[in-house]
Amino acid sequence: MWAPDDVVSRAIYREPGQSYLTLYTMKKIRDDGGAHSALLINGSQRVMFDPAGSWSQDVMPERNDVLFGVSPRLERYYVSFHARVTFYVIGQKVPVSDDVAERALQMALVAGPVPKANCTRVTSGLLGQLPGFDVIDRTWLPNKLADDFAKLPDVETREYRENDADDKSIAAAQIRDALSSEQ
Structure with missing residues (x-):
C-alpha cells in the first residue's frame, strides 16, 4: 500500500x-501466547507501525505498514479490532525524547512492507537500534x-479486553460503520 502524498499530508x-x-x-486468551506486535510512535506526527498487520480501513492512509493520522480515537479502534473473545491486547507506553521518536518514525517508514509472521522480528529490530x-x-x-x-x-502498561466475536471481519465491519458515521 502506498497512499499518495496529498492524502498522507491531510491525515497527519x-x-x-x-x-x-x-x-x-x-x-491469545487461552494460553497468553503472543500473536502480533505493533508500535505506536508519537513524535513529529502520530503513526502506527503495524508490520504485516491485518487491519484494513479507509480513514488512516497507509504506506508499507505505516498508518498515518492516528488520533487517540483511531488508536482505540485499532486496539478494539484486535481485542476479542479469543485475544487481548497489552499496551506498553514509554516516554522518549523527540529525537528518539523521530528516529523510530524514520526507521518505520523504511522498514516495510513486512512479510507475514515477521511483525515482531522487524519491530524488535527497529526498537533495538534506538538509543536507550x-x-x-x-526476536520472533x-x-x-x-x-x-x-x-x-x-513504562506504563495497560491491558485491553473485549468480548467481541472471534471473527475479526465482524469487528472490522462495525468499526468501518462507526468511522463512516463519524465523518
Whole structure:
C-alpha cells in the first residue's frame, strides 16, 4: 500500500506534549501466547507501525505498514479490532525524547512492507537500534519483545479486553460503520 502524498499530508495528526512509543502486543486468551506486535510512535506526527498487520480501513492512509493520522480515537479502534473473545491486547507506553521518536518514525517508514509472521522480528529490530533501548533483543516472539520492553524505565502498561466475536471481519465491519458515521 502506498497512499499518495496529498492524502498522507491531510491525515497527519500531532499530539502535543511528550513524545512516546507504545508497543502493542496481541495475546491469545487461552494460553497468553503472543500473536502480533505493533508500535505506536508519537513524535513529529502520530503513526502506527503495524508490520504485516491485518487491519484494513479507509480513514488512516497507509504506506508499507505505516498508518498515518492516528488520533487517540483511531488508536482505540485499532486496539478494539484486535481485542476479542479469543485475544487481548497489552499496551506498553514509554516516554522518549523527540529525537528518539523521530528516529523510530524514520526507521518505520523504511522498514516495510513486512512479510507475514515477521511483525515482531522487524519491530524488535527497529526498537533495538534506538538509543536507550539496548535491553531489546531481536526476536520472533511477541511475548519476549513485551518482556524486554517492560525492562525500560517509566513504562506504563495497560491491558485491553473485549468480548467481541472471534471473527475479526465482524469487528472490522462495525468499526468501518462507526468511522463512516463519524465523518
